[in-house]
Amino acid sequence: MSADLFSLRGKTILLTGGAGLYGRGLASMLADAGATLILAARDVAKLQAVAEQETAKGNQVFAESLDQGEEASVQALHDRVVSKHGPLDGLVNNAVLRPMKGANGGAAQFAESMRVNATGVMLMHHVFGKTMAGAGRGSIVNIGSIQGMIGPSYELYEGTAMGDMPPDYFFHKGGMANLTRFYAALYGPQGVRVNCLAPGGFFNHQPEPFLKRYCEHTMLGRMAHDTDLGGAVIFLLSDASRYITAVNLPVDGGYTAK
Numbered sequence: 001m002s003a004d005l006f007s008l009r010g011k012t013i014l015l016t017g018g019a020g021l022y023g024r025g026l027a028s029m030l031a032d033a034g035a036t037l038i039l040a041a042r043d044v045a046k047l048q049a050v051a052e053q054e055t056a057k058g059n060q061v062f063a064e065s066l067d068q069g070e071e072a073s074v075q076a077l078h079d080r081v082v083s084k085h086g087p088l089d090g091l092v093n094n095a096v097l098r099p100m101k102g103a104n105g106g107a108a109q110f111a112e113s114m115r116v117n118a119t120g121v122m123l124m125h126h127v128f129g130k131t132m133a134g135a136g137r138g139s140i141v142n143i144g145s146i147q148g149m150i151g152p153s154y155e156l157y158e159g160t161a162m163g164d165m166p167p168d169y170f171f172h173k174g175g176m177a178n179l180t181r182f183y184a185a186l187y188g189p190q191g192v193r194v195n196c197l198a199p200g201g202f203f204n205h206q207p208e209p210f211l212k213r214y215c216e217h218t219m220l221g222r223m224a225h226d227t228d229l230g231g232a233v234i235f236l237l238s239d240a241s242r243y244i245t246a247v248n249l250p251v252d253g254g255y256t257a258k
């Protein structure tokens, strides 16, 4: 009985960006937890490959096309998914576009980022959240970042070619945490919960000086791996978290607490 609380069996869940660094691990863990999982991003061929790998394991995973920066694409995805699978039980806003390459990236790159990461994220809540609210149930999980909670730590990058961080990321990830509270308040009376996770840095073979300093700054002494986010996402999608809404939960090995 209590283990069932954490199960996603019988739930239909949409995950955006299901083939990326964090997305691939999330796809596997959500599908293993029993969800009927729909992956959506621009490169459907990549998602199709993930869907086939997961289906071969006995999981139910489908691939759909989405350009989150285009309102018509968000609406078309919604209409296809609802007609094929019915109202969603869960939505994970994981996709991110990183068009801005550093502090001097300029207005055009910033605007391109906002099109996908701000307007697009709002549209996902508006379009999918409305249907969830109409159905009287649903859980939306936003994948934010520790960089939506704190400013850049330039000292971590000394002696590496990294460290020219783009301002758009800090802007839209910070905004995502408060957008979460907005939609949690709006849809709460209709039984829809909206929460945010703030993951720490993903281990991706970064330069040694950075790795050493970053790991020392966490309480668990390491960067995140692809299976580190899934447990928290499953919890927030599942009935185990049914009285939790509007939180921004760090999944960062203690990074932001230090």
Ligand SMILES: NC(=O)c1ccc[n+]([C@@H]2O[C@H](COP(=O)([O-])OP(=O)(O)OC[C@H]3O[C@@H](n4cnc5c(N)ncnc54)[C@H](O)[C@@H]3O)[C@@H](O)[C@H]2O)c1
Pocket: 016, 017, 018, 019, 020, 021, 022, 023, 040, 041, 042, 043, 066, 067, 068, 069, 093, 094, 095, 096, 097, 116, 143, 144, 145, 146, 198, 199, 200, 201, 202, 203
């Ligand atoms: N990698 C990290 O260290 C890290 C740390 C903290 C938080 N995060 C967050 O985790 C999430 C996943 O990050 P990641 O590093 O796995 O990213 P990634 O770049 O590996 O994957 C991003 C995904 O978003 C999709 N995407 C980009 N533009 C899109 C669009 N217009 N429409 C639809 N899909 C689009 C891409 O196809 C890709 O699948 C993001 O929200 C990111 O901000 C990442």
